[in-house]
Amino acid sequence: MSALYFYLFISILHPVLSFYWKIFPKLGRKSWEGLIPGYNYCILFKATNQPWWWGLLFIFPGVHLYMMFIANIGLVRKFGGWDLQSTLLGLFFPYPILYKVAFTDEMEISEPTKWDNLDDLEKRKQGDHAILFVSLPILGHALAFIFGFLRSKKSKKIRKTIIKEAYDAVIFAMIAASVIRTYVTEPYQIPTGSMEKTMLVGDFLFVNKLSYGTRVAMTPLSFPIFHNTIPYLNVDSYLEWEKIGYVRLPGWTDVERNDVVVFNFPSGDTAIFDPRVPDGYMGHDYHGKKRHDAFMAYCKVKWGAGKSINYEDYELNHRSSYEKQAQTSYENEYGLKYRPVDKRENYIKRCVAIPGDVYEMRDKELYINGELAFIPKQRQWRYNINTKNKLLNISTTEQNVHTYPDGSKIQIGKLAPEDMLFVYQNFKDNPDYWIVENSVASGSNAIMEQNLKGFLTKEILVQAQNLWGAENISPVIAKKEEARDSMNMYSGYLSSFPNDLQYDWTKDNMGPFTVPAKGESVEINKKTIPLYRRIITAYEGHKLEEKEDGIYIDGEKVDSYTFAMDYYFMVGDNRDNSTDSRFWGFVPEDHIVGKAKIIWFSKDPIASAFGESSIRWDRVFKWIE
Numbered sequence: 003m004s005a006l007y008f009y010l011f012i013s014i015l016h017p018v019l020s021f022y023w024k025i026f027p028k029l030g031r032k033s034w035e036g037l038i039p040g041y042n043y044c045i046l047f048k049a050t051n052q053p054w055w056w057g058l059l060f061i062f063p064g065v066h067l068y069m070m071f072i073a074n075i076g077l078v079r080k081f082g083g084w085d086l087q088s089t090l091l092g093l094f095f096p097y098p099i100l101y102k103v104a105f106t107d108e109m110e111i112s113e114p115t116k117w118d119n120l121d122d123l124e125k126r127k128q129g130d131h132a133i134l135f136v137s138l139p140i141l142g143h144a145l146a147f148i149f150g151f152l153r154s155k156k157s158k159k160i161r162k163t164i165i166k167e168a169y170d171a172v173i174f175a176m177i178a179a180s181v182i183r184t185y186v187t188e189p190y191q192i193p194t195g196s197m198e199k200t201m202l203v204g205d206f207l208f209v210n211k212l213s214y215g216t217r218v219a220m221t222p223l224s225f226p227i228f229h230n231t232i233p234y235l236n237v238d239s240y241l242e243w244e245k246i247g248y249v250r251l252p253g254w255t256d257v258e259r260n261d262v263v264v265f266n267f268p269s270g271d272t273a274i275f276d277p278r279v280p281d282g283y284m285g286h287d288y289h290g291k292k293r294h295d296a297f298m299a300y301c302k303v304k305w306g307a308g309k310s311i312n313y314e315d316y317e318l319n320h321r322s323s324y325e326k327q328a329q330t331s332y333e334n335e336y337g338l339k340y341r342p343v344d345k346r347e348n349y350i351k352r353c354v355a356i357p358g359d360v361y362e363m364r365d366k367e368l369y370i371n372g373e374l375a376f377i378p379k380q381r382q383w384r385y386n387i388n389t390k391n392k393l394l395n396i397s398t399t400e401q402n403v404h405t406y407p408d409g410s411k412i413q414i415g416k417l418a419p420e421d422m423l424f425v426y427q428n429f430k431d432n433p434d435y436w437i438v439e440n441s442v443a444s445g446s447n448a449i450m451e452q453n454l455k456g457f458l459t460k461e462i463l464v465q466a467q468n469l470w471g472a473e474n475i476s477p478v479i480a481k482k483e484e485a486r487d488s489m490n491m492y493s494g495y496l497s498s499f500p501n502d503l504q505y506d507w508t509k510d511n512m513g514p515f516t517v518p519a520k521g522e523s524v525e526i527n528k529k530t531i532p533l534y535r536r537i538i539t540a541y542e543g544h545k546l547e548e549k550e551d552g553i554y555i556d557g558e559k560v561d562s563y564t565f566a567m568d569y570y571f572m573v574g575d576n577r578d579n580s581t582d583s584r585f586w587g588f589v590p591e592d593h594i595v596g597k598a599k600i601i602w603f604s605k606d607p608i609a610s611a612f613g614e615s616s617i618r619w620d621r622v623f624k625w626i627e
């Protein structure tokens with residue numbers, strides 16, 4: 003349903019179908035006032051003892067639905083419809099009851115609730131339960147129960163204050179949350195280390211949606227305080243009955259190179275809904291998982307028959323069937339879930355390339371348009387560290403607490419010494435993640451020797467070189483010539499963009515290629531189609547067929563394609579621990595949520611385990627660079 007159609011319905015057809023032109027005279031207004039779009043709602047709210055300016059909120063898609071429900075309920079109750087049946091009709095299908103108001107004498111204007119009259123309170127009790135429950139599922143019902151309990155315990159004066167003001171507060175909170183969260187700003191918590199050390203796990207951000215222009219709600223039928231899933235119930239927080247095409251209001255600036263941007267996960271259109279995992283696998287790359295699992299199933303068959311793996315044979319003759327088997331398995335065991343664009347998981351990365359830029363990664367160093375790109379101050383790389391001259395003697399007597407040579411401790415969970423993943427806190431103010439490659443147990447201790455892998459910033463790299471010697475430290479780099487060897491169970495089959503056997507790119511050596519720009523055309527053939535396949539099908543909605551005699555789009559053979567949107571390339575500052583565009587490709591402009599501006603709060607998720615304050619005061623109200 004288009005935005006224009008829905009606004010015509012709300013502004014013109016709904017007042018006509020609700021018989022405003024007949025009801026308004028009963029409210030002491032003129033008939034014609036009921037038919038003037040916008041103005042009629044302001045009059046209606048005022049006549050039903052609610053703020054008149056609520057009528058102005060109809061200009062916000064998504065919010066307009068709440069306002070329509072509130073207008074309908076207010077009108078039904080103005081004419082005595084306090085009971086549960088009338089309330090439900092007012093919420094979900096008001097036209098029959100409004101017909102009775104307009105053309106019969108069965109319903110008349112009622113007196114306001116007398117809050118010291120128990121009969122009046124009982125009359126509206128079930129209806130209030132229904133409204134609160136619809137406004138806030140579960141919590142709304144709990145509030146209604148609490149209000150009802152307080153009624154019987156408090157004086158009449160307090161009873162009025164509790165019930166009436168709390169009821170109004172819940173409704174207004176829903177309206178305010180809808181407007182602010184959808185159109186102005188939204189809180190966001192950093193869940194992973196992909197942007198360390200620029201942003202840390204436990205940082206709480208405000209995302210400015212006005213900077214790039216507010217994206218009009220594409221799936222407006224939703225509860226504004228939940229992104230896509232209602233917690234504990236594990237059900238969608240939105241309905242897809244109404245959909246609005248991509249529309250973005252004017253902003254202060256365009257997405258600029260090196261901005262830290264929040265966006266909807268492009269590969270999140272399809273997700274495996276595994277109930278064992280909170281919210282399923284919604285933040286996972288379904289397409290990458292299917293590609294990997296299908297290849298591993300093929301490998302097991304080959305290995306079982308004592309045969310070697312042939313990538314070309316798999317691509318040409320087996321990949322399609324194995325991926326269908328993997329998809330069927332997901333559907334049968336868990337189910338697959340499709341998410342509309344604005345309800346896909348929120349990701350945060352740095353925009354390293356904007357439309358028209360030429361992107362290239364050479365041995366981890368990023369080049370944009372042939373020049374070395376901006377290097378974030380706290381960028382991290384992964385390094386191999388040969389520690390044979392300085393063994394690390396780490397106590398494992400307490401299974402989940404480890405003590406290091408400098409006396410620092412860290413809680414890591416119950417892991418065996420020979421398979422230890424832990425945080426090495428050699429530099430007290432700079433905890434870093436480490437993976438021990440080789441270890442041997444010696445009594446109650448694990449002696450870590452030969453090789454560590456550490457994620458280091460430039461500053462910590464210098465300290466590490468002083469500790470172990472620069473000659474013993476080298477970055478971990480995935481070379482292009484290693485791309486074929488990386489197609490295994492650890493890194494995934496064709497894990498690097500564009501996920502095609504024709505390209506030997508890795509996350510550390512990729513490109514060059516040009517980031518697509520709106521209105522620009524590119525040559526389309528068997529060599530280039532892997533770069534643009536997902537743009538054409540998933541993001542711009544065309545039917546793509548790859549035949550022996552060429553490429554067909556919407557049934558027509560083509561040799562070029564013109565992009566309908568701008569695209570961006572997003573990469574995490576912690577490049578060796580980040581799932582980003584290097585794996586799933588371009589980010590379309592309609593997925594852009596907003597610009598990360600400020601860290602308003604920060605909490606260390608592990609500090610409290612050692613009795614230390616978990617609040618990172620030095621990061622509170624810190625601007626993001």
